[in-house]
Amino acid sequence: MxxxxxxxxxxxxxxxxxxxxxxxxxxxxxxxxxxxxxxxxxxxxxxxxxxxxxxxxxxxxxxxxxxxxxxxxxxxxEPQPKRAYSLDALILGSGLMLVGSTAEAIMSAMAGAPWLYLVSYLFQILPGAFVVVLGIRMRLKDGRYVYI
Known part of the structure; x- marks a missing residue:
């Protein structure tokens, strides 16, 4: 064997x-x-x-x-090419963060959370709103939303 x-x-x-x-x-x-x-x-x-x-x-x-x-x-x-981020994905993600944070802040306010706690939601809501507004303004051409 x-x-x-x-x-x-x-x-x-x-x-x-x-x-x-x-x-x-x-x-x-x-x-x-x-x-x-x-x-x-x-x-x-x-x-x-x-x-x-x-x-x-x-x-x-x-x-x-x-x-x-x-x-x-x-x-x-080799030099690496720059990444091209999708502006639509950034707008969508920031919009979802904006809606979720706003809803959570409203629910916390309705549950009786202290104001100091509610102010912390501004650190999520304001950047989300900024990115959404800025992204949409970047996409607007002649008053219309343009997809790239």
């Missing part, structure tokens, strides 16, 4: 060793796909040419893993 397991493991190891070049090419393609559009071709070509220079199949796999790992460092050196 041990001989059979040893034989099967040897076959499995040889099969995996034979698949190393294909796996290395796959890893290089995936690593290049993670790069910015303008750099994909040059890096993929450079890495693939170096892959052909590797002596053994395991060296090819090691090189491909190194390429995959290095993409993270390359991406960290």
């Amino acid at each position: 041990e001989l059979l397991i040893g034989l099967l493991m040897n076959i499995l190891g040889a099969d995996l060793y034979d698949r190393c070049p294909r796996l290395a090419r796959f890893l290089i393609r995936k690593a290049a796909a993670r790069l910015p559009e303008g750099k994909r071709e040059s890096y993929a070509e450079e890495w693939s040419s170096h892959l052909a220079d590797c002596d053994t199949k395991l060296d090819q796999l090691r090189h491909a893993l190194g390429c995959w790992w290095s993409v993270g460092g390359i991406l960290r050196t």
